[in-house]
Amino acid sequence: WTTHQIGDWFEIGEWKCRFHRAGHIPGAVMIEIETPEMRVLWTGDMDTRASPNVLGALPVECDVLFLEGTYGNRVHPPRVEEEERLVSKVLEVVDRGGTALIPAFASGRGQDVLRILKREAPSLEAHYHGMGTRVTQLWMEHPESIREPKQLAKMWRWCRRVSGKSDRRKALDADVIVSTSGMLDGGPAIWYANRLRHHGANAILLTGYQAEGSGGRLLLDERKLRIFGDVVPIDLEVEQFSLSNHAGQTELVNFARACAPRHVVIFHADEEGREPLSTQLAGEMKVHLPS
Structure with a gap:
């Protein structure tokens, strides 16, 4: 591996390259590529909005923009x-004598929450x-990548932090439990969901994307969850919050316009995601939608 710092130019053959902060999670970068013919920007997963642990991405002028469209x-x-809505709900759950279980992704969402x-x-009293x-420990070894380390x-x-069986049992009496996996697939x-589901004052608060077929999607749609091989009813309050670290439509369109490319290639997007972007950007740049 050859490592490079954000903002430092390096060369690959005739190409000059440098990384830019992508704003998705700490360490995520966009790559700018300067060739003899053009300047290209590949965003990867990105967000222009700041989150608790990372600042947002900034636009880079380019000729060709490869833009995620999640x-x-x-x-x-x-x-x-x-x-504010998340904190208010947690306090509401605690005030009624319950515990708020917050499933969260290991890199990004858990630390944000x-x-x-x-x-x-x-x-x-929050237990993790x-x-x-391990992810958080690695983050703290790289404070240059963290917002307010x-x-x-x-x-x-x-x-x-929970590290053993006795810690698990203690966590059941906490105000908040933040735990992987974020989609409740393991x-x-x-x-924790299995133990907490029998007390109606508890709640499960989802903060991330719940894919079709995931445990979290089943919980949202049917108030059921796959637990150790069985599908069981979950008679608890379940609520979802939008704390995504992917840019939304407004941020993507504004970012693309600020980069001012002649061409934009929209990737990492299904039909529903890329068509609205294409419609908004088509009059200002050539839009490409690879299949």
């Missing part, structure tokens, strides 16, 4: 409002369990 058909609600809770409701423990370290000291979150 949420090309979705207008995200204001992130601040969604964060914990930083939001630490910032807005530091009196909460899952693969994100000292705040990440403070959050990590504040929350209680991980400790399934164990």
Whole structure:
């Protein structure tokens, strides 16, 4: 491996390349490629909005833009409002004597949720369990990639990390449990959901995308969950929050216009996602929709 810092030019044959912050999760980058004929920008997964752990991506002028279109058909609600709504719901659950289970992705979402809770409701007792423990430790080894890295370290000291069976049992009495997996397809979150489902004051709060066929999608659509081979009813409050770290339609269109390319290639998008982007951008640049 050859590593390169964000903003530093490096060469591959006749091409000059450099990375730019992508704003998706810490360490995610876009790559700018300068060839003898043109300048290309490949976004990868990106977001122009800041999140608790990373600042947003900035536009780069180019001739050809390869633009992700994951949420090309979705207008995200204001992130601040969604964060406030999440904290308010957690406090509501705790006030009625329940525990809020927040399934979260190991890299990005779990750390975001914990930083939001630490910032807005530091009196909460929050327990964290899952693969994100190792991810967070790696993040803290690279503070240059983190937004306000000292705040990440403070959050990590504040929350209680689950590392064994006795810790799991203690977590059941916590105010909040943040745990993988984010789509409820496995991980400790399934164990917690099984234990918490018998007490109606508890709640499951989803903060990430729930793919078709995932446990989280089954929970949203049918209030059921696959637990250790059985599909069981979940008679708890279930609510979803929009804390995505992918740019939405508004951010994608504004980003593309600011980059001012002659051509834009929309990738990582289904038909529903790329068509609205194509419609909005077609009058300003040549749009390509690879199959």
